[in-house]
Amino acid sequence: MLTSLAAQDQLAALMADAMPEQVLSFKFSASVQTRIEQLVAGKKAGNLPPDEQEELDKYLTYDLLIGLAKVRAYQSHKSA
DSSP states (O other), X not given: OHHHHHHHHHHHHHHHHHOHHHHHHOOOOHHHHHHHHHHHHHHHHTOOXXXXXXXXXXXXXXXXXXXXXXXXXXXXXXXX
């Protein structure tokens, strides 16, 4: 996981440097947010099939990457 986090941090830095305003304003669409909520509800209920668990894991990875990019974009925007 540490290697993955380092790679995600590098990608986040690239995104934040290339397009800080877009990164800071990014939000998943309403349909994606709804899907994530459905998957989380299924996980909480304990009946999430493996393919949906994999889908949820991907969304969580994307969320981490976006969060890292937002922090970097905010820090560079603040210091500019």
